[in-house]
Amino acid sequence: MDFPQIDPVIFSIGPLSLHWYGFMYLLGFITAWLLGNYRAKQANSGWTKDMVADFLFYAFLGVIIGGRLGYVLFYHMDLWQQDFWYLFKITEGGMSFHGGLLGVLGAVFYFARKNQMRFWQVGDFIAPLAPLGLLFGRLGNFINGELWGREASADFFLGMRFPADSEGLIRHPSQLYEAFFEGLVLFIILWLYSAKPRPTKAVSGVFLLGYGGFRFVIEYFREPDSHLAAVSEIITRGQLLCLPMVALGLYLIISAYKQSAK
Template identity: 45%
Template sequence: MLSWLHAIPYPDIDPVFLRVGPLQFRWYGLMYLIGLTLAYFIIAARAKAQKLPMNNDQVYDMIVYAAVGVFAGGRLGYVLFYNLSYYLENPLKIFAVWEGGMSFHGGLIGTIVALILFARRQGMTVLTIADLAAGVTPVGLGLGRIGNFINGELYGRPTDVDWCMVFPAGGMACRHPSQLYEAFLEGLLLFTVLWLITRRLPPSGTVFGAFLMGYGICRIVVEFFREPDAQIGFIVGTISMGQMLSIPMIVAGAVILAIAAQRKRPLQPDSSTAAPL
C-alpha cells in the first residue's frame, strides 16, 4: 500500500455548507443549481446570437426538461448499469436518492429523451436543441466533479505522484484526485473546445456530435486513474464500466459528425452577434 506520508492534505470540506434546523444544504446540490443557472443564461445568449426562435420562457422550459431527464435518467442508469442485483433485492432503495448513486450515461439518455419531447412540443429541430444543450453540458459536468471532490467520493486509484491525496473514504492509500482531472477534462477543456466550434456556426448536429466524442474520450482517459466502483470492479482486464459505456458515445459522435459534415452551414447572423458565448 502506498504511504500517506507524502500526500497533499485533502481539504476535508464539510459537504453541508448550510444548516437550517433539520434542513441541510449540500455543496453537491448547489453545484447542480449553479450549473443549471449558468446553462440558462448561456443558452439564452446563444439562441439570441444565432437568431433562433426561442424566448427566455422557452429556454427556461428547456432547462426544466433537461433537469428532469438528468435526474431520472441518471438514477435509473445507476440502478441498471452499476448495481442492478442490489436494487432487485431492495426495489424501494431505487427512490433513496439521498443515499447517492447517479450515472452520467443514464443521465445523458434521459436528457436526450426529454429534449426530444421538448423539441417536438416547440416545433424545433432536435439537432438544434441538442447542439444548444451539448454546448453547455460541460459546465454542469465540471461543477459536478468539484462536488464529488468535496464529498470525497469517486476518488482515484492508488499512486505515488507528488499531488496524490488520502481521501477519508479511501483508506490509507494515497490516490489520484481523479475528480479534479474530470473537472478539467470533461468541464473546462471540453467546454472550451465546444465553444470554439460553436463560434464557427457549424451545421446542425456538429456540436452535439463533438460533445459525444469529446466526453467519451475524456472519460476513457480519466477512468485509467479513477478507482472503479467497488460492487463492479473491472469489466475486462483494467477496463471499467465507465469506459465500456463511453465507447458507444464515441462511435455515435463520429457518425453524427459525419452526417453533419454533409449538411449546409446555417445562415450567418449579423456581425454584431457572430460570436455567441
Template identity: 40%
Template sequence: MEAAPAMSLLALPFPTIDPVLIEIGPFALRWYALAYIVGIFLGWWYAKRLVSNQRLWGPAGSPMKPADIDDFVVWCTLGIILGGRIGYVLFYDLPRFQENPLEIFALWQGGMSFHGGFLGTTLAMILFARLRKIPVWSLIDVIAPSVTFGLFLGRIANFVNGELFGRFSDAPWAFVFPFGGTEPRHPSQLYEAGLEGIGLFVLCRILTHRYLKLRTPGFVAGAFTAGYGVSRTFVEFFREPDIQIGYLAGGLTMGMLLSVPMIIAGIILMVWASRRRPVAPTAARRGGESPVE
C-alpha cells in the same frame, strides 16, 4: 488486484470540507445538491446567450427563442435527475436495488450516472423539440455546451465528498482520501472536472463562436458526445472502478464500456452533420433579441 505503492512523503492530506454546506433543523443543503442547482442555472443562462446571439446562426437566425430555453429548464432537470438515477441503478448497482427497491428514491445518499443523465436529457430534448416544432439537432447543439457547467461543478462536489477517487498513485499531487485507505490516490475527480467541464466547454466555445458550427445542426452535439467519451475513457485509467463492479473483461471498466459507443456515435454524427444541408428555420421560430457575445 491493484497493488498499493509505497506511501509517498509528498502525498497531500485531504482538505477537511464538510459535505453539508448548510444545516437548519431537518433541512440540509449539500455541496453535491448545490452543484446540480448552480450547474443547471449556469447552463440555462449560457444556453439563452447562444440562442440570442444571431451572429452564431447566420442570416436565417436562431430556430428558437430564449423563452423556449426558459420552458425547457424543467424538462432538462427531470431528464438529468431521472435519467441519472435510473442509469446508476441499471448500470452500476442493480442487485442492491433489486433487494431494496425503496433505496432507488434515496437520492440524498448519492448514486447518479452521467451516461443515464445523458440519455434522459437527450430524450427530454427530443420530446420538447417535437412539441415546440424546434429542430431537434439545433436544440441539442445549444444544450450540449451548457451541460459543461454542471459537469465541472459535479466533479468538484465529488472531490469535496471524497468519493469516486482515483487509483493508487505516488504522484506528488496525490491525495489520501478519507474513504480510500491510507495510500495516496489520484484526484481523478479533478481530472474529470478539467477535461469534462473546462475542456469540453472550450471545445464547444471554439466550435460555436469561431467556426460557427451552430449553422451545421448536429455537429456541436457530435463533438460534445465524442469529446466526453474520450475524456471519460482517459480518466478511467486513473479512476478507481466502482467496488461492486470492479474491472470487467480485458481490464475495462463500466465507464469505459459506456463511453466507447459515445465516441463512435459522436464521430458518425459530426460526419453526418457536415454532409447534411442545413434547414433554414422559419421566421416564427427565430429569436428576437439583440446579439450577445
C-alpha cells in the same frame, strides 16, 4: 497530500441543510440558464428566454430521473434486485452521467416535438451548456471525498489520501481530472466551435466525441466500484458506456459535413 477537510454541509437552518453537492447541481443549472439566454440573444438562434427556461425544466427532470435509473441499472442492479425501493433512495447517493445523458436526450425529444423543431437542432443548441454543469458536479464529488482515483505513486504531486478510503492509499484525484477535461476544456472547445455556423448535428457530435474520449482516458485513473473491480482491469463499465458515445459522435460529425457538402 491529505484531502482537505471540507464540511459537506454549507449551512443548516433547523432541519434543513444545504449541501455542497446539491449546491453544485444548482450552480450547473444556473450557469446553463445564463449561457442559454446568451445564445438565445444571438441572431437567428430560433430560441427565446422562455424556451431556454422551459427546456431546462425538462432537462432537470431528465438528469435526476435518468441519472438515478442509470446508476441503478448500470452499476447496482444487484442492490435493486435485493430491495425494490433502493431505486428511490436518492439520499443514499448514486447518480450516473450516462443515465442522466439519456434522460436529457428524452427531454430533447419531447421539447423538439412540442416546439416543432428538429431533434439535433435542439441538441446543437444545448450541447455547449452542459460541460460547466459537469465541472460543478465533479467538484461536488471531490468535496464529498467520493469517486476517488486509483493508487498513485507516493511522490506524485497531486496524490491524495481520502478520509473515507479504508486502505489509506495515495490516490489520483480523478474527480478534478474529470472536472478539468470533461468540464472546463470541453466547454472551451464547444463554445469556440459553436461560435460560428456549423452543420446540423456537428456540435452535438463534438460533445459526444469529446466527453466520451476524455472520460474513456480518465477512467484509467479512476477507481472502479469495488463490485466491478474484477472486470475493470481490462475495461471499466464507464469506458464501455463511453464507446457508443464516441462512435455516435464520430458518425454525427462525418454525416453532418457530408450533408453540408451536398
